[in-house]
Amino acid sequence: MATTDVSAIQTSSLLASLQDFQNRFNNDTRVKKLIKGWNRYLKVDGTDTGEIYTLTIQDLAVNKIETGSPVSDDDEDLISLQAAQEVLVRIFTGKYNPAHALIDGALAVFSGERDKVKLEAIAMIIWGM
């Protein structure tokens, strides 16, 4: 009974949406101000397709996007996002507010509380949500 519609999805792969996110992220000066000293691995896990990608955020930029997860699940710098692929694509293309997705139960985020808010703040800056 999630309230936000996630069915009408444009044709777009998860990787393409992550690359689009990378471009927006790296070209936004306000994001750089927000993530000073914030180095993290962002693991994006499509629960229905099994596709996993990891974004490395280091030195104020998303430096790489790798297939799979190069870091252990116990790593303290790892933020893990799990959702159906459609939901993830919508989130990384700015069509679904991650905060709403979390409240709707459509997205799971495993990280410290501050990291959750930080991700939301990034979405807010990039897409003005």
Next chain:
Amino acid sequence: MKKAFELGFYVTFGAGIAFGISSFTIISELFKVASSFWLVVSICIAGLICMLLSSSIAELASMYPSSPGVRTYLKVALPPRTSLFLVYLYLMFMIMVAGIESYLFALVVRQLFPQLPALAVVLTLLACTVVVNLLGLELPRGVQMFTTTALILGVLGLGAYGAGTHLSELHWNSTTIMDRQTLGHPLWQVLGAVGSAVYLFIGFEWVTMMGFSAKSYERKIPISMPLAILTNIVAYCVFSLAMATRMHVANITVTDIPQISYFVQIFGARGSAVGLMLSILAIVSCFNAGVMGGSRLIHALAREGNFPKSWGKISLNTGAPIGGVLALGGLAAIGSVVIVRFNLAEITAVVGSTIVCFVYAAFMWAVLRLRKAQPNARRTFRSPLPVWLQWGMVGVLPVAGIGALFGLEGKTFYYGLATITGLVVISAVTVLWSTKYNSNAAAMRLQAKAS
């Protein structure tokens, strides 16, 4: 080693958030309605109810891991207005707890520094907590574990030390246990006490937002909640018995901070300092996490459009939810002023218990509704409770909550009734306002698109 740390963190987080200074106020309240024997029985029954409840919450958490618990579980399972109404009641409960805890902390501080005005201490504590949260500072997991462990061990140790050789003072025998003259029939004693005793465990469910990974929701989090509750059952029972052996019941019930009288009884004047140290540990483990959790809930509700947009504001420097923190801090300050002005700590704690009994019943109801509505949804943990027992608890919890209200004596009962009626009305009005506000916003967005 890491697995043990993870489980230890969950247990201490759940136990610590439930163990506040107001827990002692509730114990004092319990002594008014039940004898020491039935008080211990009531604490155990309330703990058992919460343990059973925790398995249902664990099932919800396994379906929606890491989500903002109370909001998500009720939103996905119940009709929109009902869920919003219960969430608002829960939020008001959190605001009241922030007010009670800061007020009680001020009372403890004033035992050592009587010249300090209570309101100034209350507002200073709230201001410090708000500033810490605005700066985006987070309590490290290790510190959270340390403070809770020190608090529980301190309570257990000081309880056992005080009770020591005085256990015979309890005078437990068939005559005193079944005595109906002083406090009424034992059944009524338990009924009046169980609802209030639920307050002693409130907050254990917040651990469901803290899972390290999806796997944590399969076993560790489901196990951690009953362990946290069990830890607190032992601590509360030992301390209650210790107070019963060393103090006259009238001296326990006359104050909102009976732990201080107990420590003074054992250590003399230095007892107040011991009480202050324990209170600081309780504030660190319960109060700060509570304020942070409450501000996140306000933030989430604001981002959904249920509260003013400014309450969902995030600091773009630290990523802290400054709108939620300031809103909660402001509301808690108003709550504290009212509590200090009218000395309402006891009533608000009991009213809080009543509210949470209803919200907990709604959690059980949510599990049952989701099993029907989404039978094939992914559940990495399933509550082993039989369905009839879950339905039974949906009925029992509200009765226990109302029973807690009836435990209030004389005029305070009417004040309690007025308070809860007021809160229900405020919640209902806020739901209507939110619904209107949301639809206006949606309409405005459509208009903007069209233009």
